Amino acid sequence: MRKPPHNPHDLGRHDLDDILGTIDEEVRQRFGEGKVADYIPSLADVPRDRFGIALALPDGAVHEAGHSRERFSIQSVSKVYTLTLALEAIGEELWKRVDREPSGDPFNSLVQLEYEKGIPRNPFMNAGALISADVILSNFEDAEATLLAFMRARSGNPDVGTDEVVARSERESGYRNVAVANFIRSFGNMDNDVQDVLDFYYLQCSLRMDCVDLARSVRYLADAGHCASSDVQVTTAEGATRINSLMMTAGTYDAAGDFAFYVGLPAKSGVGGGIVAVVPHVMGLSVWSPGLDEKGNSLLGRYALHRFTRMTGLSVF
């Protein structure tokens, strides 16, 4: 096994390419593991033999391997960006409407909402993301345009867009999200029309991006809130630290403990098989492989991140 370097921050560019190449080879041996999300046809039709990995350094350098330029549905990865926008809009006030605790429950769970009076456990469960969506709708003139501009600026890719077919299918099959949103509304923790909030949520889930776009898009969380793609201070250094903490404790739902155990990085997953991860002060990372484990996280994506932190010594632990 490769020994972690004495100081992971001294990893050379060549080492990084080597490591990504090795991970790509290892993952390819395991293609077929995991189950592709099948609640909508556009996700069910994605081939399982796909794996991409990319990392973006604050100086702009990108390293990548595998299908790192193939676009996919980012789904719940989008919750990181909508949380950032909601915090920008109302700051500390957000924490009156959503909590900061891990849930130990699936991403679409309803159970805690009743006990906790319509206050979602964290911004990364669907319930919490609906609060971010509501805040964005209330505070930005054109919520959709704001989100698109945000994603394009963070990724440095003006072609980033949404997929109408995915958004429509989400809407047609989103019975549980409808229930979650109405439940929150019944406790008075939602200001906008329930359908408008859901439509914005389905739209954010339908964003299509590739691993390189996503690795660049989380670079601000690795660089004290500064986005190198656009030279914009997206959030404060404290804001970035806080978002990373939430990703660590809740970004992979009821597998957050396992992620800390095996990966050791703040991360956010989506049922399209994408995961973003952050090595604080070092890099933004993204992996994609559509086969999911039973918790709805990319099975081979998690394996790849595990191998990455072990080979580089870059786990925060």
Ligand SMILES: NC(=O)CC[C@H](N)C(=O)O
């Ligand atoms: N974990 C996810 O990626 C969930 C997103 C999915 N669109 C849903 O709302 O159920």
